[in-house]
Amino acid sequence: MARTYRYAEQEEFMDKLRELLQSGVGKEQLQLYTPYHLPEVEQLLALPPGRLRLFPLIGGLGGFFGGLALTVYTALSWPLITGGKPIVSLPPFLIIAYLLTILFGSLASFAGFLLLARLPELDNLLDPGEFSNYFIIVVAGERP
Amino acid sequence: MKRDTQAVLLAAGCGLALAVLALGPFGGGLGPLLLALSCWVALLQGCVAVAATCDLVKARWIGPIRSRLLAPTPLLLLSAPLFLLFWPQLQHYPWSAGGGRYLHPEFFMLRNLAALLLTAVVALAYAAAASRKQLLAVVYLLLFVVCQSLIAFDWIMSLEYPWYSSMLGFYFITEALYAGLAVACLLFWRRLRAADPADAQARERLRDLTSLIFGFCILWGGLFFAQYLLIWYGNLPEETGFILRRTGTAPYRQMAWLMLGCTFMIPFLGLLSARVKSSPAAAAGISLVILGGLLLERLLYILPVLTLAPLATLAQFFLLGAPVLFAWRRRAAGGAGES
Numbered sequence: 256m257a258r259t260y261r262y263a264e265q266e267e268f269m270d271k272l273r274e275l276l277q278s279g280v281g282k283e284q285l286q287l288y289t290p291y292h293l294p295e296v297e298q299l300l301a302l303p304p305g306r307l308r309l310f311p312l313i314g315g316l317g318g319f320f321g322g323l324a325l326t327v328y329t330a331l332s333w334p335l336i337t338g339g340k341p342i343v344s345l346p347p348f349l350i351i352a353y354l355l356t357i358l359f360g361s362l363a364s365f366a367g368f369l370l371l372a373r374l375p376e377l378d379n380l381l382d383p384g385e386f387s388n389y390f391i392i393v394v395a396g397e398r399p
Numbered sequence: 400m401k402r403d404t405q406a407v408l409l410a411a412g413c414g415l416a417l418a419v420l421a422l423g424p425f426g427g428g429l430g431p432l433l434l435a436l437s438c439w440v441a442l443l444q445g446c447v448a449v450a451a452t453c454d455l456v457k458a459r460w461i462g463p464i465r466s467r468l469l470a471p472t473p474l475l476l477l478s479a480p481l482f483l484l485f486w487p488q489l490q491h492y493p494w495s496a497g498g499g500r501y502l503h504p505e506f507f508m509l510r511n512l513a514a515l516l517l518t519a520v521v522a523l524a525y526a527a528a529a530s531r532k533q534l535l536a537v538v539y540l541l542l543f544v545v546c547q548s549l550i551a552f553d554w555i556m557s558l559e560y561p562w563y564s565s566m567l568g569f570y571f572i573t574e575a576l577y578a579g580l581a582v583a584c585l586l587f588w589r590r591l592r593a594a595d596p597a598d599a600q601a602r603e604r605l606r607d608l609t610s611l612i613f614g615f616c617i618l619w620g621g622l623f624f625a626q627y628l629l630i631w632y633g634n635l636p637e638e639t640g641f642i643l644r645r646t647g648t649a650p651y652r653q654m655a656w657l658m659l660g661c662t663f664m665i666p667f668l669g670l671l672s673a674r675v676k677s678s679p680a681a682a683a684g685i686s687l688v689i690l691g692g693l694l695l696e697r698l699l700y701i702l703p704v705l706t707l708a709p710l711a712t713l714a715q716f717f718l719l720g721a722p723v724l725f726a727w728r729r730r731a732a733g734g735a736g737e738s
Contacts (some may be wrong), residue, residue, distance in 0.1 A: 304673075338634060346631050349624070 257286075260392040265389030267292070272299060280394060288391035307367050314363020317357045322352035403527055406626025406729060410722040414477050417718040420711065421484045421720055427711030429488040432481070434525070435715040438694055439723060440478050440515070441571065445521045445579030447472055448543045451536035452576075458602035460611075464586040468579075470730035471723045472526040473521035481719075482507075482515055491705060493558045514549050518542040547571045552581045555697075556705045562641045566626050573622060577615045577662075578693055581686035584608055588683035602677055610643040612689070620663040642692050644703045654699055 262268040266298070275285070289296070300369045326348040334342045368374075421432045446468045462467070489495045494502040513650055521542055525535040548568030556567050563571075587605050588663040630638045646655045665688050675681040701707065 338632075340634075346628050348622075350628075 257396070258394045259335070260389040260394075261386070261391075263388075265289075266392060268392065269293075269295060269299075271392060273294065274399065275392065277299075280345025282394045286391075286393040286395070287307045287394075288386045288389075290386075290390070297333040307364070307371055311364040314366075315360035316357035317363075318357070318359030319352045320358070322355035323348060325355075355380040403681065405725060406722065408475055408724055410477060410734045413718045413722050414481060417481065417715055418484060420714060420718070422487065425477055425572065425708075425711055426715075427708035428703035428706060429485065429491040429713040430529060430707040431712040432484055432488075432699055433445065433705065434555060434697055434712060436478065436481055438473070438697055440688075440717070441547065441575040441693075442582065443478075444518060444522070444537075444543050444546060444580045445577070446582050447475075447526065447577035448576055449579035449580075449583055450544075451525060451539050454536045455530055455540075457608075460607040461583070463590055463601055463604065464583055467586045467590075467727060467730045469526040471726035473523050474722050474726065475515075475522050477722075478519060479512055479515040485511075492557055492560070494557055499596045502553075502560065507553060507623050511549055511553055512723065514542070514546040517535070518546040521584075531673065538580060543575070544572055548573050555700050558701065562637060564626060565638050570622050570626065573619055574693055574696075577612075577619055578690060580608065580612050581614055581689045584612060584682050584686040588673065588679040588686075591679040593699055602679075603684060605679060606673075606677050607675040609670055609685075612666065612682075612710055616663060616666040616670065616689075623659070623663065641690070645699050651699065651703060654695060654702075658695040658699060661688045661695060663692075694697055 260268075260271055262271065272287070274284075276282070276299060285300070287296060327343055328349075329345075330342050336342065401455070412419060417432075417435075417628075420426050426432070450468050452682070453465070486504075489504050489507070492502075495504060495676045521535060523531065525539045528535050544610055548571065551567040551571035555561060555571075584605070585602070587608060591601055591605070627642070630642055645651050648719075666685050669681070669685045671677050675685070698707070
């Protein structure tokens with residue numbers, strides 16, 4: 256059996272969550288639904304950091320080195336001396352590398368978000384337990 | 400003796416000693432004074448600007464250290480009389496023989512003196528204000544922008560006359576704020592070390608501050624690169640000379656790389672880590688590196704143009720720094736219970 260607590264205010268929800276954790280309720284028994292992300296909850300439950308942050312890191316690094324590789328490769332493939340500068344000139348290439356860092360970092364973040372949230376599955380878009388803008392705590396193994 | 404009296408006597412004594420040294424035969428000319436004054440004024444004005452900005456945006460992280468950050472504000476009053484010591488040494492500026500209407504010795508002295516005095520008076524009023532704090536913060540920030548721009552354009556850029564960069568003023572404003580944030584981080588570290596090291600709220604606020612420092616690190620890097628890229632692309636002899644004098648030969652080339660590492664690369668790579676952002680000791684270490692990098696940059700501006708006798712430079716730098724450090728130390732000793 257599970258018991259559900261429903262709160263309209265964030266403070267009340269946080270107070271109840273603290274109370275439950277202090278009374279010995281294990282975090283594996285808890286299911287929480289909040290209308291927006293609450294970092295305080297992660298701190299309270301001491302959750303490990305999510306995997307999402309790996310996506311922008313990999314995307315960003317890929318974009319940076321990919322941007323450098325693209326500019327160096329194209330400059331060497333079609334060597335045109337402009338303004339007496341060397342063919343491979345890092346200062347302007349860094350701008351392309353920087354822009355591709357941002358582009359691929361953000362695209363990878365978005366892709367990672369879709370992947371981890373399993374959003375492309377349309378069936379998951381609307382949860383039957385829709386809680387609107389309420390803060391919900393479901394405690395498994397407690398009488399309703 | 401009361402601590403306030405001690406502070407005033409120390410400030411007056413150090414100011415007097417600096418004046419005697421700067422005007423005497425072992426003063427080393429304009430270079431040491433210019434380095435000391437431009438560094439410490441930027442640091443002090445930056446601290447007040449950080450506090451004023453936080454008041455305007457109602458930032459909560461500054462709460463535990465606000466009064467400590469503002470403790471040395473009265474010392475800004477010293478900047479104006481010390482600037483007067485530039486007057487007998489203006490011949491070191493290449494424009495002193497004839498720089499037009501703007502770079503005219505009397506006008507140069509008058510506008511800088513007025514800016515330093517006004518900024519100091521408003522900073523003092525803001526630091527002591529109980530009411531109308533927001534208004535004073537706005538006025539102070541406007542004066543801060545003017546004063547740092549004048550320091551950039553008049554004190555430093557005109558050493559390389561006729562070289563010019565319209566970006567240098569904003570660059571100096573950013574650096575003063577960057578330095579102020581680094582000092583705030585050091586004060587946080589002292590507070591966390593002296594009080595409860597496990598103070599979760601203070602740690603949370605430290606993380607806000609280090610995130611802000613990370614942002615300023617990127618802003619500084621962007622400005623530096625924007626300025627460098629324009630000069631590099633333009634490749635005009637009157638512009639590239641400035642960069643070449645500072646990167647072309649030893650030891651300036653090594654100093655330039657070290658400066659770039661301290662001001663951008665080390666803080667950027669270090670503060671990427673959430674653990675470093677939350678660790679008071681690591682954040683304080685990075686703040687010291689940033690301050691070192693900013694000092695190195697001022698050295699790079701001045702050293703290729705003016706002579707910096709090591710002993711005179713060190714003496715003047717520490718004579719100006721001693722009252723500032725004393726003010727922070729005094730406030731830390733007197734404000735342990737502050738929250």
